[in-house]
Amino acid sequence: MLCVKSPDLIGMKTTNNDLKEGKHMKNKDKPLTRTRASRSSIKKNKTIYLMLLPGICFLLVTSIYPIVWILRFMFYNYTSFGEFEFIGLQNFVKLAKDEIFFESLINTVIYASGKLVLTMPIAFLLAYFLNMKIKGRNIFRSVFFMPTVISVSIMSMVFYLIFNPYNGSANQLLLNWGIIEAPINWFSREKAMLTILFVAIWGAVGNYMIYFLSGLQTIPQEIYESADLDGAIGWRRLWYITLPMMSPIIQVVVMLAITQAFKDYETILVMTAGGPNGKTNVLYLYIYKLMFPMGDAAGSVVLQYGYGSAVAFVTAIFVGLITIFYLQWSKKMQETY
């Protein structure tokens, strides 16, 4: 770049910034500033922005507006449509003493942990084996992915019937095979959460298997060939090559799985409605019940939009903190060898 001072700047001290902004140059030769660059980009891509506008409007109305609504009404007592009263932080004071909230929190942690600990290894192993050149692998991939495309409510209702302690097919099969001598009560206080976890894992494995499969397919074959030459076969290949190469992808998939596990409630709603006695009540189901009471209250339907908003906000913060903690803890996984 020819560094010729502009007549305006002659006699003034010229800084590096001035040089970058081209203050020493004539206007028509001046490089674009950031603002000018943005404006030029918007003008250039006007069509694209216009095409995006309906989607943005939709997002504002269906996502941003509800979030703003929640952030507002968590400071209100809102128990009847259209009538609300500002109460400051009272909803949060109530939450701090809410036994149901804390029980739901514990249940959520148990559920999420159980789901993650089992789903991730199973999904990864399935992806690993289905990435190999075996006969019928596409059929297997389709079969394992099938639960992902089934409606959660329908799947949950079917499993509710399968696990029906009275005449469900699960007990019938186990009795016929002589594995049990008496029907198992799959929805008892001790077993309800395990039953829910089984259904949740069954429904989730296929989805994460696909993510892992996509990741496995990005590992260059040359690396495996070199490993073969060096004698790294079998589990050594998996442990020393595949897993490290996959670590950034695993980090992201696990993060997605964490947030999803904390948000799950549909299966629980259909199968146990959070029972028996709150043993399977999770945070998002509790929020759902506060926003859409299911006839638990006698008398008039008692909506609790205000308190429900406060619980939703605290839950979101909790899930966010868990996610941030996980990302910090798993930073090293972003390094690819």
Added chain:
Amino acid sequence: MKKEMGKVLALILVVAFLVIGCTPADVKKEETANSGQDTQQQDDQQQDKTGEEKTKIIVWTFQRHDMDYVAEVVDNYNATNTDNIEIEIEFMTDNFDNNLDLAFQSKQAPDVFRVKAQTVTPYVKKNMAMPLDEFLTDAEIERYGDMVGVDRLNAVDGKIYTLPYTGSPFRLIYNKGVFAKAGLDPEQPPKTMDEMVEMANTITEKLSKEGIYGIAANMKNPFSALFRSVDVVAHRSNAFPYNPDTEEYDFTKYGEVASQFAKMYAAGSYFPGAEGLDIDPMRAQFAQGNIGMYLSADWEIGVYDGQFPTEEEWVAVPAPSMVLGETYPTPMQSAGLGWAMSSQTKYPEEAWKVLSIFQDKDYQIDYSEKGYGIMITPEVAQAAKPAEKYGAEFFVPTQDDKVFSPPPHDAGLVIEGESYWDVFSEVIMGGKDVDEAVEEMNEKYNSALKAAKEKGEF
């Protein structure tokens, strides 16, 4: 040129999306089972054939089971009335409460609406209901006896807001065939809880191998399970936790009643999977003869007539009590609550005339005899024959089926955390000690009531 075409196309798409997104939903004006938020403006009037303007009265109800009958009555009225009134009725089965709130907020409320809650209090608090006193004559009030003017039920601060309509008496429903199979006398159902426990256990002991159990409850929803069972027996035994005389809660005797149900659960006499059982799957199993007995109300008539037709010989008798020979009145579900007039109606005289159609003696007798519900107005209850549907005769109100003022927890008292139904369902399923539950609930409910009284709410 291509750029310009792209811009035009983008603009067209944006406008198209905005138009689609902003177009209001179609307004449904006919009778429909879906919720609707569209009512015509009150000052819309229709012309009849002679050119005179008719006053349109909008009516909303949440009940669907009597839709055909009520629609027919409305059509007949519209065709023949000389009051110059046209009724437009909406059968809003989904989100009735929300839609009603929204309608009042947007000043598009119906003129007459069905009271859905267990008390008229919330409608009065939200200024939705209009007092009916100025329209009621002494004779009309007298025909309802002690069922009208019940504080916090159909009256607030001495003003009447709704009139008695239907009521659902609770009963013990049992299968005679199952009783006989288990060696029990089918003509001798249990009269006390001790007998009920013994009979339930006997049925289970003898017939569980055939898949038949003594008792069932839809414990998936603790409120739904207990309000129709433990609460009913508690009322029958003078053990209900709220004492209107002392205005205090005491769950001690209620805990004793719950303990009896807990005995049956511990003995394995509850239908398997009660923890996750919904009411309809439970009814389906009873219809198949797999359950000995359970407690519920007159809804079961329609259930076993249409929803789960059964060949089983089922009967319904008064619920047992804790002590033989000592029985007390039991409140009927939804009794004392019928139709209300909107505070926003521009045509109160006409709205009252429409409301009176549903309170008419002949209408109520016909409604009752056709099996749509049990009308509790004394003169109607005496005059109406039991409906032709099987089982209707079991639910004819007796002297023990009463209309009560709802207890505070049914009349808007806010209870934080678990309700007593949640806690005592845990007692029944063996998850909590009954004494601990009694102490906890006494503390919780009395504290809540005290706080509410200090605020002037009760």
